[in-house]
């Protein structure tokens with residue numbers, strides 16, 4: 001592994017002297033895929049060359065087939081790309097080694113591992129391979145050391161798979177990391193209020209969700225409980241030793257466009273005050289060497305009693321390329337010796353495509369690409 005020697009990464013993100021890395025997005029027409037495409041367009045290190053979707057979309061122009069539902073206008077140029085099918089030759093012809101995956105889990109499971117066997121570096125949002133022993137479940141500014149797990153994969157494959165977590169877990173783990181480091185956590189109770197874009201496109205039928213709340217999201221509570229333990233676990237020579245923290249989750253779908261709100265109750269090993277919690281959260285800096293998509297501050301603490309709210313806070317994060325990459329936390333309160341707060345995460349940015357891109361940036365910086 002050759003570690004790159006860029007000291008102040010933010011300053012040299014323009015890549016005047018380095019060629020950009022050619023990349024593809026598979027599952028490019030869905031809710032996460034579209035977010036990938038938007039974030040990769042004009043990226044300082046990565047050059048989006050191929051967009052892939054299912055057979056029904058193949059051969060169409062991206063503009064015609066992607067029902068662009070992002071707030072932003074589809075950037076000029078993206079729309080003219082041809083939609084391809086998953087084919088290693090297409091990637092090789094375009095000199096692509098790095099692939100971002102937004103495939104449905106059932107398809108992702110084998111496709112991603114096959115691509116890794118063929119030498120591709122796959123950064124995935126799908127849940128299918130997240131809990132595999134040697135697959136990092138990575139949030140670059142939370143558990144960057146876990147990236148080294150790919151060394152195990154490289155013993156049997158010429159490429160590798162790196163996953164990012166479930167979108168609710170990413171918000172929760174971001175908040176828990178500095179708190180666990182500072183005070184030690186015994187257990188966590190979390191209730192989520194999850195946006196519609198978390199169900200993909202077109203997602204939940206309008207008659208099920210208009211003026212309603214659905215207190216069930218398939219497999220979500222189980223994912224939150226197990227993925228959190230892996231992310232907060234310890235890297236050892238034989239893999240990840242999962243954290244013993246118990247997480248109890250309840251999840252509901254609410255009629256919000258983007259942004260998962262979570263009510264979190266934390267039981268610490270020691271007595272902790274509201275002020276200590278605020279300091280630990282707002283002082284967390286994340287990666288020492290910032291990458292283009294990593295936020296200056298991964299956590300923003302608000303003192304406003306009525307926040308965070310999706311409508312106001314979902315795009316928090318600096319600089320411009322890291323909009324939507326900060327988790328906003330408010331209403332921090334000590335209740336019967338435990339600490340309760342609300343957090344908000346942009347589910348398709350920090351909770352999906354943005355996190356995956358930040359992970360790939362870390363991999364590039366650490367010499368894994």
Ligand SMILES: NC(=O)c1ccc[n+]([C@@H]2O[C@H](COP(=O)([O-])OP(=O)(O)OC[C@H]3O[C@@H](n4cnc5c(N)ncnc54)[C@H](OP(=O)(O)O)[C@@H]3O)[C@@H](O)[C@H]2O)c1
Pocket residue numbers: 026027028029030031032033052053054055056057058086101102103104105107108125126127165166167197198199200201202347348351352
């Ligand atoms: N939405 C979120 O907030 C979120 C957050 C974290 C993780 N995730 C995970 O990210 C993945 C994508 O989620 P999503 O919400 O974007 O789903 P989605 O809106 O349903 O999009 C699925 C994408 O996969 C493509 N696809 C389906 N079958 C395919 C095949 N056989 N070959 C190639 N492409 C195929 C679809 O293309 P067509 O348009 O041609 O059908 C579409 O581009 C899922 O694994 C999901 O669990 C989602």
